[in-house]
Amino acid sequence: MARSAKAVPWFLFAAGGTVLAFILPVMIFVTGLAPAVGMFSGALSYDTMSGFVGNWLIKLILLGIIVLALWHAAHRLRVCAHDFGIRADTAVAWVLYSLAALGSLATIIALLRV
Amino acid sequence: MSIRTIKLEVLRYRPEQDKEPFFQTYTVPCEEEWVVLDALNHVKDEIDRTLSYRWSCHMFVCGSCGMVINGEEKLGCKAFLRDYSGTIRIEPLRNFPIERDLVIVQDDFIEKLTSVKPYLIPKEEKSIEQGTYKQTPTELKTYKQYSMCMNCLLCYSACPQYGLESEFIGPAALALAHRYNTDSRDVGRSAREDMAAAHEGVWACSFVGACSQVCPKDVDPAGAIQQLKFSSAVDYLTSYLPGGKR
Amino acid sequence: MSSQAQQASMAQDGATVRRPYVRPISKTSWFMTHSRYKHYMLHEISSLFVAIYAVILIVGLFRLGSGPAAWQGWLDAVTSPIGILFSLAAFVFSIIHATAWFKAVPQAMRLMRGGEVVPGNLIIGVHYVVWAVVSLFVLILAGVA
Numbered sequence: 170m171a172r173s174a175k176a177v178p179w180f181l182f183a184a185g186g187t188v189l190a191f192i193l194p195v196m197i198f199v200t201g202l203a204p205a206v207g208m209f210s211g212a213l214s215y216d217t218m219s220g221f222v223g224n225w226l227i228k229l230i231l232l233g234i235i236v237l238a239l240w241h242a243a244h245r246l247r248v249c250a251h252d253f254g255i256r257a258d259t260a261v262a263w264v265l266y267s268l269a270a271l272g273s274l275a276t277i278i279a280l281l282r283v
Numbered sequence: 284m285s286i287r288t289i290k291l292e293v294l295r296y297r298p299e300q301d302k303e304p305f306f307q308t309y310t311v312p313c314e315e316e317w318v319v320l321d322a323l324n325h326v327k328d329e330i331d332r333t334l335s336y337r338w339s340c341h342m343f344v345c346g347s348c349g350m351v352i353n354g355e356e357k358l359g360c361k362a363f364l365r366d367y368s369g370t371i372r373i374e375p376l377r378n379f380p381i382e383r384d385l386v387i388v389q390d391d392f393i394e395k396l397t398s399v400k401p402y403l404i405p406k407e408e409k410s411i412e413q414g415t416y417k418q419t420p421t422e423l424k425t426y427k428q429y430s431m432c433m434n435c436l437l438c439y440s441a442c443p444q445y446g447l448e449s450e451f452i453g454p455a456a457l458a459l460a461h462r463y464n465t466d467s468r469d470v471g472r473s474a475r476e477d478m479a480a481a482h483e484g485v486w487a488c489s490f491v492g493a494c495s496q497v498c499p500k501d502v503d504p505a506g507a508i509q510q511l512k513f514s515s516a517v518d519y520l521t522s523y524l525p526g527g528k529r
Numbered sequence: 530m531s532s533q534a535q536q537a538s539m540a541q542d543g544a545t546v547r548r549p550y551v552r553p554i555s556k557t558s559w560f561m562t563h564s565r566y567k568h569y570m571l572h573e574i575s576s577l578f579v580a581i582y583a584v585i586l587i588v589g590l591f592r593l594g595s596g597p598a599a600w601q602g603w604l605d606a607v608t609s610p611i612g613i614l615f616s617l618a619a620f621v622f623s624i625i626h627a628t629a630w631f632k633a634v635p636q637a638m639r640l641m642r643g644g645e646v647v648p649g650n651l652i653i654g655v656h657y658v659v660w661a662v663v664s665l666f667v668l669i670l671a672g673v674a
Contacts (some may be wrong), residue, residue: 174482179486185515187630189579190630190656193623195664197582199614199671200589205608212671215597222593234315238583245576248489252443252573254557271647275587282594298548354563378551388549421644428646429569443566446554491569506636516547 173235178244178266185241222283232280236273245268285473286312289346290370291322293334296381304381306372307331313364320348320359320370323385336385343499346435349376350385354499356437376440392436395452398478399460403473422467427464429507431500438494438504443485451487452478454494454504472514480515488512499529545641572629577623582619 203209211217221227245264248259289311296304308328311322320338327334338348341360348359351374353367364371379387409416438454445451460479464472478484488508495505560566585607592603616645633655635649 170637171482172477172485172519173482173484174519176480176512176519177483179512180516180520183660186626186630187652190627191660191663192667193579194627194660195622195667197616197620197623199537199667200613201582201584201607202620203603203671205616207659209671215593218600219593222590231586235583235586238579241344242576242580243553245573246580249570249573249576252449252489252560252570254555272583272587276590279587279590279594283590296550299546303548304552361606377552378554380551382549419642419644422642424646433619443559446559447556463639482647489573490568490637492633493565493569494565495636496565497589503636506639509633509637 172177178240178247178262181237182244183242185237188234188237189241193238196234219283222280228283232276235245235276235280239269239272240266286314289364291319291326291366292370292372293326293385294324294374294381295384297333297383308370312404315365317364318360319352319357319362319367319373321348322364322371323359323373334385335383340399342354344433346433348434349437349440350374351440355529356440358435358437358499359395361499362462371506376436378440378442378446379436387436389436390440391449392434392456395456396434396459398452399456399463400471400475400478401456401459401462401463403466403469404474405468406470409488409489416468418467425467426462429458429465429502429504432458432462432502433500437497437499441497443493444489445459446486447524448483450460450483452484454488454508455502455512457485457488458502458504461511464511473518476515476518479511480519485512485515572625575626578615578619578622579626580616608632627660631660 199209199212204213212221222231247258247265249264251258255261286481292306292308293309294304295307309326311325311330313322313325320341320342323334323336323338325450327336327516332346336348336350336359338359339345340347343358343361346358350359352359352362353372355374359373372385373385375381375385377386378389379389382388405416432455434455439445442451442454445453457479463469464475480486485508489506490505490509492505495503498504553581560570585645589603589607607616631653635647635652638652640647640652
């Protein structure tokens, strides 16, 4: 039996899942729920945000979080597709991992522009 | 001792006369302390001698009487009637072909069990004269939990991935591989790797965790498989480094 | 059994006929058969919201690099009714993910300390503490900025 290459995306999935478990709820709160009620308007203002994201350490951290989130979701959605009865695993994997790769590239470009 | 009456709704299947399985209801007077297995034994002794099922120890150490009771994987000898009322639905373990009534065809599992090399592969064979292998209590604790499996197959019944893909080696077999991999007397991890690292090995598992939830011996096969995934993944990646073997 | 049935059930060598019956499983709705499978699908689906949120963040970063008007446009979209609905759903799913993940850690990672297995509840508890600390840190950071 050939050894499965699933090991590689699985590492990213596991790392992403761990990071997201800690950071995702508060991130969604700050960027999604809080501004809806006017909270953190200072932090979310253009000047503060571009200053914050302009910092190289912050860029690296955000890159890490978003890239891990993309690859975590891609791998999990691949398994989800199988669980929902979609059997073309190789095709699904190609599509999802390509999207994750594209997203990762987009993140790098976006961060460089700030 | 009070006697009450319960109804057992048992899935029957007799290949020589039934085209497909059907439910048959038995009314059974039960003692208070009885388990489902006692009720089945009463049926077989007093009501319907043709009812077929596996059982042996009646004390949840042999793993023979695995079945699905009211939709839950249970051992017949560990399901106390006092926890049920009215009609109890009894079916054979899921994800296995039915041989007859509650007896399932286990062959697939037996093959898989053999394929994980479930025996010690020591660094050097020791003759009797050389004495015993030594092991500290901590080394024993590292794998003891995974050695408690009695092959009752409740985990295979509960595992949806085994149901969807019968090539999956499955929880009990993989947990046993992990048991030997983590035994300090064993160096056979690489010998088991081809099996464990294949798609049908750990990678068909999506950590639903149902196996560990139903395990009557708290083996936690789900945990064993995740740990096996980690060591497999590390092995896979390091095999691509210079000096690694494939 | 009638003699006909008896004859049918005996193979040539006198053994009983074997005809194992395979019960069909639905590939698309197997998870509806038990609450534990529904629970599993719930935390698997959280990944969909993770993916969408990641895209929202990437778009936000692009807008941030395109000037104040573009950034405001992103903020307006995020605080629109659809945006709020998504954030609520994503927030709930992020909690579902975190709680399921923490619960799984002691199984996936068995630690031995001092000759004993480290209790699962201790490992889970530490995770919740770290979660609280990280969340508080980010909230304070956002609050004072």
